[in-house]
Amino acid sequence: MYAVYSLCLANLRKKKIHNGLIGLLILLSTLLLATSVTVILNTNNLFTEMHNKTHGSHEMLTLGNELHDPQKVHQWWNEQEGVTSSELVPFRTLGGITNHRGKESSAGLSAIGLYMMNTPARPYAVDELIFAQGNESLNPDKGDIWVPTSIAYLYDISVGDTLGFTTGENDFELKVSAVIVDIPYGGPFPSGARIWMNHQDYSEQFQAMQGTDQYLMGLRFDDYSQSPSYWEQFEKDMGTPYLDSKMNFGEMTAFYLIMNKAIGFIMIFLGFVMMVVALFTIGFTISDDILSNYKTIGVIKALGLSSRRLIGVYLAQYVLLAIVSIIPGLIASHFISNVIVESTLSSLKTGTNQVTLEGNLLSLAVGIFVFILIVLCVFFFSNKARLVEPMQAIRYGMSESDNSTMSKRISAKENLMISFGRVPLLVVIGLRNMLKNKKASLLMMLLAAIMSAVLVLGFILLNSLSSSSMKQTSPLWGYDASDVILQVNNKSAFSRAEFDKEILSDSRIKNIGWIGGINGVVSSERNLNAYDSDSQPPMNFSISVIDGSYDEVGFTTLRGENPRNKNEIAIGIKVAKQLNKDVGDVVEAYIDGSKHSFMITGVYQSIANMSNSARITVDVVKVNRPDYNNLDAVFINLKEERETDHVVNDLNVKYKESASAVKQQTLLDSTYKQAVASLILPMSIMGLLFTGVTIIIVYSISRINIRKESKTYGIYKSIGLTSTKIRLSVSLGIVALSAIGAVIGMLVGVYILPLILGSILSDYGIAELPLIMHWGGIIAFACVAMISAGLGSWASSRVVATTSPQILVIE
Template sequence: MRAILTLCWGNIRKRKLQNALIALLIALSALLVSTAFTVLMNTENVFEERHTAAQGAHEIINMTRGLHDERMVADWWSTQEGVTASSLIPYKPWTGLVYNGEELPNLYLYMIDTPPMPHGVNHPLPGAGPSQLTVPEAGTVWVPTSLAYKYGMEIGDELVFTAGAAPVQFTIGAIVIDLSHGGPFTTTARIWMNEADYLSTMGGLSTPEQYLVSLRYAHPEQSGDYWQRFEQALGSPFLEERVSFAELSAFYFIMNKVIGFVMSFLGLVMIAVALLTIGFTITDTILSNYRTIGILKSIGMTSERIIVTYMLQYGLMTVIALIPALIGSRLLSDIIIQNSLSFLKSEAAPVSVQALGVAIWTGIGMLIIILLCVILYAAKTRHIEPIQAIRYGMSESSHTHAHRHGTGTRLLDRWSVPAVIGWKHVTGNKKGAALIFLLMSITAAVLVFGTLLVTSVYRISETSAQWGYDDADIAIMVINADGMDRTEMQSYIEKDPRVLSLNWSGSAIGVVAQADGTQPTFSLPLTVVEGSMDEMGLASLSGRNPVLPNEITIGVNIARKLNKDIGDAVTIYIEGKPHQLLITGTFQSISNMSNIARITSDLVGEINPDAGFVQLRNQADSDEFVRQLNQRYSPVIQALKQEVLLDSVFKEAAAVLLIPMSMLALLFLAVTCLIVYSTCRLHIRKETKTYGIYASLGLTASDIRRALTSGIAGLAALGTLVGIVCGIYALPAVLRGLLSAYGIVKLPLVMEWPLAIGLTLIALAIAVSGCWLASRALDRTSLRVLVTDS
């Protein structure tokens, strides 16, 4: 055992730089993998905790059209064994909210007549304010964290609601976690009101009352059976809106799934790099100590004991590297989770990160993988024959091969001496060169992909149509439909010479009945357009937008669900009437996971527009035209530029992505610099006498350093080009597979080329500087003296 420990310590002491580099690679791979798994696991755990605490809904019924007796619907579900149904919650839709003197854009409000808590299912949870919720006090409202945290609202702040005949002012009495309507990127918020305030404020509105019922199943997989029985009792398909659990929960998970994917993918790549480096190092160690191993075998040390020496060495290094890495992963995952799940935080129940189990299993898994790799490479010592090792310092076959004369190097006779030095520096250290090439490719891919991802979200207004939004220059949000003279407004806008087109959009609910009747119906949100979808800028992935009354385009997830394609027919109930419609196209939409369809206004009795969309002849007129519309028609409408609407939703996504992507970029830049430095330094030490010969021929140390650096620069540049291609094509392709379930099958990407090229040039400069720094030893050494040193 003493001999094993002595050999182990000797290997660690002799190769300090290589061992430190391997430990760093192990630490970084553990950091990335542990962080990714911690983020993914905690995202689901935190949501499940809140969902359980709130008696969260598995489905929500939203009755907005009066097509069924809402009391009968609520009573039927409340009597079902295995189903918990909420009380019938009345509300009225509202738009127009002013906070701190500014009207908040792109916001649809459900003004809730709050029943006494608890009301069965889907309770709001305390976020800030009272620790126990009963009903809002008179003159106060409860607002969701999705609204309060986004705009910095606090308890006691004043809110002004402007959609009625006169503005109404309320105080924030509580900030609540509203799981079903308060997720990331939502434009809908439920405002919980006192009953007396609701009646006095909402009672005068002509808008009909609408109702919500939340359902929680003891066995969610049996929901289809319940719906079949419900529709049999109803005597017809259910014609109102149903929202599934997948739709309720999807956007709590999407950002962390993207972050987790990127980090786990790169962590696994880093593990592969670490294993390759370990393999290279063990192989080099065996070759450089070939005669020593032969002597040890000749005096009785077995191959198994030699293998155990390497296992002990790398096992110890792994344990030392894992401890700070796993502690760091706890801190990094906490930062990511606190940012991405901020809407689930409360004063009484902060978002806690459970990372110990993930860290332990990650550490054990890493240790096992590394030890298996060590066994694989160290097993080469089994083939060492003591006699050959002592005589040749290598195997006899390798000795014979090494002493053959070749003519391959004659091709270098025509090159300049610096070019030969640079070429030899790369080809003479093939394993190190392969490692540098691989890392430069990975680093460039990370930088380009990170830039691509963040800028695509940040500049989503340039590709809005491909994400499922309109591409109009100006959106007119209808705040008070009762006070709006749409005919007069349309005439005023269309007469303006700056206007190219004006189209209106509303919403409806369709219901799809399966043809064979064996499956329950499902509700299908509909975008109803009065005018031209092409003029609005609504895009299709394939096919075209509907033009005729019997045409429809459907989201890609609906197409999958129905197994339908362009040219097929589908029967949809709209306002209680069946329509057989021809599918003319498919599209993708991130806002509702592509679970939506588009129809023309001919299929509904009367469109109640939610918004108008204006295309201008010159986009530069947008600011002035928005100002004029708001001056003339406010507070009946709110006119906004398209990018303002999109920024209100997606700026937070860009901010959440920015932190982890920036940290990944810095990590890979640092690792690349260290690996280039250590690899070049080790090779330069081995070849110092050769460089002494070049110095005796008249080359200065600076000439040799420049030659060495130019060789690494060429290798790094080649790796950078490969990485750029991977960052643009390979990584987005993998991410597209992840987002496919969310209804995005074609990523609309925007490349910020100056930024991406600038970052890759920085990576290239860092790699080159690593080689230049490693060659400083040549300036401090008299190379001519080394020629005579034996």
């Protein structure tokens, strides 16, 4: 046993740097795997915990007075056992915050759709509000409002700030008295937010505003899986499907979970890759050590040390390394996970309820899993020590079969007609170094490929979500591609006929398209009096209504085309999947209370509502309502994009009492800047980790190869070859090798990894991940792998320059 202990310590002392690097690899793979598991687990747990704490709704109904009587709907749900319903909360919609702290608000704030709530007294049976900042109270005092964390944290709104609003007819300011967690409308990437007002302020500001109150009502089911049966009963009792808009639990949770699922997937994938690299490195090191010390092992075995104890030397060495490396990796993963979860779920964070991570046992299981993999790898490769025969080892320094093979190779090379005689010397030395150390070369090429894939994927994701790229990809995310969007805030002071006449006579304008929203329902194919337990429940989805052309304002489809006639419809991929319909099929739907039959002309994707949506023309609604005019936004395309700022300013000045204009780029920036911020940290960490690991491992492997070839390099120096040329030849060979790996990694990062990531986003209504391939940047990031490998190999070859030829030959 003492012999095993002594040899283990000798191995650790002899290769301090190399063992340290392997330990670092184990640490990093543990870190990535444990972090990814912790992030995914806590994302679901933290949201579920907060949802339960607030008695969060599973479905949110929006009710007007046209399709259903809100009081009757509310009464029906109050009578249902197993369902808790909230109060009917009146609200009016406004088109953004006009000023913040007395100054004009940012473009993002001014573009957010606002639900101005007539706040009932707390506590609430469903969707209770959690106070993150400010004093908790039953309702806001006069002159005060509560704002959600989703916009407060994103736009630096604090208690005591004043926010300005406009109804078109009247401008008013209110003071923020509290910042609250509002689960249904408080997720990341906010395009809308609920502003909770005092009852008296609400009455004063909106009593003269055109239109009537709408209502929000939340439903919380004891067993959410029973929701379809309740809606079937609703349709039976009311004689019609629910025709107003409805937001389900999946839509509420989507943006809370999407970023961390994407980040978790990337980290799990890269963690496994890092683990494979660590195992490959361990296997390479053990195999190389056995071959390099073949004669020594033969002598030790001849002296009586058994093969089992030789294997025990390697097991003891790497078990110790694993324990020392895994524990810090698990500890570090806790802190990094905390940073990632806090940045992506910041809207759930309160002053008194800081994010506390769970899953320590699962992280420990990850550490044990990594430990077991290392032990199995060490046992597999160290088992080669059993094959060492003492007599052959002492005589040949290798097995007799290997010696015979090597002799044949030498003879074959001497008889070759073609040789490296005409190839430059530096190239010969570099190629010889790679060909003689095939396993090491394979490992370095694999490292370059992995690093290139990681960097390229990170660059593609961040570049595709950048401001400059979003305008190009917005149609593939389900948005328009217009230049300017004008939102009508006060219809009583706005004349559409005059606006159309003036805007179309403007020489800067190319085309316009008026758009609005309406709710659609596809009811199950059956008689209302004959209920089938296997029938599908009614499906509610939002519908875009356009007076103009979808194609002109930039909306696109995955298959088919956008609707042009009143009997045509384009549907989102989630609707198509649930209805089992595709282009050319016929679908019947209730729209605005009337049943219509449509031919499906196209299928598209949209992340805004997880593709639970459809598109129709305004002619469909005008069949039953010829005076329909609920189109409250207009998309404007310009002949010259550089005129965008001027057009926006002109429109805001001219229609300041009734409408607000904003660049489409501004809306996209406000929506996606949070996604970019969430991605930068984890992608930067992973990019730096893989860059550092590549440099370190290339350095370590090159150092081993140089030590094995020290005598050869000593001879080179003694016959006049300079150290710089030797180092350069070695480095050039490794750079050429890493270039092959970088090309492979670049292709993986461009084509394979986005495809896998896209499968994760399919649950969120995205079938094809919209990416911008900036090949200049892709090639530049792929080249970083080559540069890293070159730096590692150049640094490792310094021993050639600092050691005299005589000592190298002696070694």
